[in-house]
Amino acid sequence: MTTIASSAPSADSASHHEPQWAAALFILLGASVWGISWYPYRLLAGWGLGSMLASSMTGAAAAVLAAVVLRRHFGTFQWSWLIPALGIAAGITNAGFVWGTVHGTVMRVLLLFYLTPVWTALLARLWLHERLGWRGGVLLALALSGAVMMLWSGEAGTPWPGSAAEWAGLIAGLAFACNNVLSRLAGQRHPTMRPEMRTVVVFTGCALVGFPAALLLDGVHAVPAAFSQGNTWLLLVGMACVLVGGNAMVQRGLQRLPANRAALLMLFEIVVAAVSSALLTAERLSPQEMAGGACIILAGALSGLSRRK
Template sequence: MAARKLDAHATGHAARLAAMALVVNAFVWGVSWWPFRQLHGYGLHPLWTTGMTYLVVACGLLLLNFKAVRGLAACPQLWLMGLAAGVTNVCFNWAVTVGDVVRVVLLFYLMPAWSVLVAWWLLGEKPTLASLLRLLLAMVGVLVVLKTPESPWPVPQDLADGLALAGGLSFALTNCLLRKYGHTSSGSRMLAMFGGSGLLATSAALVGMSLHIVPAPALQLAGLPLLAGLTLAFIASNAALQYGAARLAAGTTAIVMLTEILFASISSAALGAAQFTPRIVLGGSLIVLAAVLAAIAPSLAASKRAASGAQ
């Protein structure tokens, strides 16, 4: 009996640590808009910031695990995942720098709804009636968020809206590709994602600079500690994600990760980087509800199968 109690206590402690690790990851992403905006003010466009931080992380991964290159060579399709991850990070980081933070995060978290369509196309997973209803719920929420008194139609209002929607779609694609190539080593997948993000962001910055859309990097010395801190924060958040996601059910992980919306909302409201209106609250609630339902759906399905098996 005592041994069972000890095992249960140890299991509960491990689950709490894993959940805390995921909260750390969500916190870093939820407040990342602030350093990106500060660095933008110091003369570093978010594309340059994304490129620099992710390339540094990719180099660190190479130093720690150079064998990951073999995995990339053996499965070059991983670069597709790296490209999708790059689009995700470029869109999200740019959007939170120039747009209303809460609005951006809510539109970005349409990702679970996009996953229904992407998994159907990429993995051949035919959507269920429940998943289609969640998709409809999320889409209604997006329409409510996008519709403003100034616009007769619920369409993206600015660059940040478009980036947030594109980022959520590419995030869904990234997750589906992670499942498709889940047989590859985690080191190779991480290298593809960080390397792809860094290379794509840097390439986009260079193209934008040639088109006079993105200014050349001109980071002031005062911004260097912040850039270093952001890089370390991303390394820590990824390590926390790897630790937590490996020890908790996917549905639990998805629900805990939704705390990013909470952190983004509180921090942006406190610092005047977001506007809360009844429309945003209503539309955001529908999007979050759809995401929560998507997160708990696998657990509910597993419970039903277990119950039918027991009978």
Template sequence: MKVMRIYKEGNPNLARIACLLGGAVWGVFWIPLRNLDEAGISGAWATAVFHTLPILLLLPVIALRTSRFRLAGVLFQAVGFTMGLSLVLYSTAFLYTDVVRVVALYYLTPIWGALLGRIWLKEQISGDRIVGIFLGLIGMLVILNVDQGLPLPQNGGDWMALAGGVIWAIAATLMRQKPQVDALTTLLVWFFWCSALAVILALFMQSDRALPQFNAILNQLPWLLPLILLIVIPGYFAITWGTPQLNPGTSGLLLMTEISVGTLTAAWLTSEIIGPREITGIILITLAGLSEVLLPALRNALRWTRSS
């Protein structure tokens, strides 16, 4: 089937679209996490529950793929570990600082990704990518009120977001070195490491080491299970399938659509105010995410116009 061939062999254009959609899903990621936190599943426990449920739902698939986990090797587990650690830090950061600060600091990722791609994979930083990085950085500085001082981390949540972005760039680079592992297997290992590391972080951060009440978790399942099945798992799968096909800097730029979605939803659902500054930043960051799609298309259109 054509779908299976694309899944196995990849498609650069669809990979870019997958990363764009995955970024949009991550843009609303903070909403269920804060709902869980308000329901008594606090701190990193919210992250642990959010990523343990997919593992439980996918147990039949895991049972069929145990041999693939063994054959993948240490590098594959390193990919899962870094992806899991990045997302745990990013997820938990939403519970300790503002949404806009989390997404902005996390999405310095294209800088780290482009540098790692150049140093580690010996890949050139294209002109389109430089334009995207430039637009993205300006957009982030606008949103973070650069005129009031440098947008440096101010609390634990800020530091978690920044560290998560650096670690995600490492994960994306490792994924480029292990492209033969299929996306579904990567997804399962990602969820495993997310849940395991989130539990460790929760035990480390909470002095009383109290587990969330089981009834509190049960009460959230009617809305949480459909969300995981219809949005979370497909969104994460899009990222695990699309990211290995792209340069780390490219995938980071495309995933920056999350900043726009996260800022808009935060302005809509929280007390965070969105004004001309925020709108300007959102436009710049969205253009950054689309730069490697729009600029080649624009050049092709200009060539076609001149030749006709």
């Protein structure tokens, strides 16, 4: 998934003069891609292609496509331990997000994923020595209260994830927080490296993590049948193009908007997911689950607003 916590990248002349409304539109469109991305993976699973193998293949195609499109920036690439760490974090994020939304209730998994601000604040305090402050503590309490409220309304009757899919969404959010903090740290340690290079690293990580996850989690007996269908290949290639395009739009928006404002706009992903899951599935949230989800979204929104200058 797209990183949204990197340090401010150097902008080219075209994006520097781009109006802020256009940059915001790019981020909203990129968020929309991730808000609906769960559905193609469910289609592929229905055709017999496991979600993890589909995720790995899509990541590999997206990495190749991104490398071709961004090849002129490879001269700025700098190697360090942050590169594989960022790729692994992104791969775990994508694997947990895809597996959770394919096998669980989309909105419950996505809201657990959006506990990311909680983990980002804690990891930034630990790794980047950023102060949390009393406002941050209040927002963390609000987000965690929303999670407890939402989870306690589930079938398990306990304030923690009640299914493997929900655990996958929670772990994906934690990995996404690691991804954000590592991306910010990479921007600080390697200021001359173009941020587009992290896009290639992210998709490469999705490919590399997705394959062993497929061996562990997918039922591979149906894979040959899925590959015999032309629709499978068309959808995989189409998803790779859309994911690269969505990532590029967000990166373009980040060149004009502060990262914290972009984080607020990225919450539009939840709106798209809510509408798409309501239209395309029979899944519905209870009033208690919606109230808990609202607390999580509010905490994420206030987290971005509280850091705006």
